[in-house]
Amino acid sequence: MLGVYLSGTGNTKHCIEKLLSLIDKESVIVPIENNDSINLIKENKTIYLAYPTQFSNIPYMVRDFIKKNKDIWKGKNIFLLTTMGAFSGDGTGCAKRILRKYGAKIIGGLQIHMPDAVADSKMLKKTFEENQRIIMEADKKIEIASKNIINKKYPKEGLSFFSHLLGLFGQRLYFFNKTNKYSKKLKINNDCIECGLCVKNCPMSNLIIKNGKVVSLNKCTMCYRCISQCPKKAITLLGKKVYEQCRFEKYCKK
Ligand SMILES: Cc1cc2nc3c(=O)[nH]c(=O)nc-3n(C[C@H](O)[C@H](O)[C@H](O)COP(=O)(O)O)c2cc1C
Ligand code: SF4
Ligand code: SF4
Missing domain, CATH: 3.40.50.360 (Flavodoxin domain)
Known part of the structure; x- marks a missing residue:
């Protein structure tokens, strides 16, 4: 199976x-x-x-x-x-x-x-x-x-x-038809320290580091992995600020 x-x-x-x-x-x-x-x-x-x-x-x-x-x-x-x-x-x-x-x-x-x-x-x-x-x-x-x-x-x-x-x-x-535009809203702000974690872990290989900056290639599938893992909370998509990073393992610690 x-x-x-x-x-x-x-x-x-x-x-x-x-x-x-x-x-x-x-x-x-x-x-x-x-x-x-x-x-x-x-x-x-x-x-x-x-x-x-x-x-x-x-x-x-x-x-x-x-x-x-x-x-x-x-x-x-x-x-x-x-x-x-x-x-x-x-x-x-x-x-x-x-x-x-x-x-x-x-x-x-x-x-x-x-x-x-x-x-x-x-x-x-x-x-x-x-x-x-x-x-x-x-x-x-x-x-x-x-x-x-x-x-x-x-x-x-x-x-x-x-x-x-x-x-x-x-x-x-x-x-209908709205979500195509959503995935292009992915933003990386200046708090980014270029650690490369998001680039390494994106399932779409959508992120690259170019000229010292993380750049989105506009093929984001909106999975929120990078947003929830970024150590500087520097990535947003649907909103303007990361309130709480969601990671399954966080809720299983206590
Ligand atoms: C872009 C986006 C859209 C979502 N839309 C819905 C939705 O329509 N209905 C819903 O119940 N949950 C929605 N969710 C919540 C996710 O389905 C839910 O948190 C899911 O368990 C995430 O699974 P993952 O951790 O394996 O990615 C959405 C999440 C994202 C990131
Ligand atoms: S995970 Fe965050 S800090 Fe690291 S490279 Fe990506 S945007 Fe920058
Ligand atoms: S939200 Fe998912 S698909 Fe989009 S850039 Fe981040 S890791 Fe890649």
């Missing part, structure tokens, strides 16, 4: 690792940006594909990965796992529709509430305790789902027509 995931701040990574460790200890799990991910998908029949919900939608990077490699999905059994900060009508359904077109069978879907990754929005900020509680509940949900999956009772969250309507009218229609 194979798990492939995109994770900006670690939430999705945790969820897929926990789920697969409970279902199949032999499973292999790789980040989608890993060079081996395509070959591993070709070699495996059952794939757990996981990603964070963005604006009730699938992140560009994952959508483009599926489309660019459209020949590798035929005959595969795909389970979709998405994480979300609050609401995702059909975060899993968005990938279902594309993958089905390419001949995959969708065996199930799981949508898990996790801490919100958007570090530069005061409105979305939660307390440490709230985030800890959210993770505890997520873990419980994963444990229940794993037992059902072992018994071949696959959860089908976000896959129904009703969920499709919820995602579409709840958020996607509003954000």
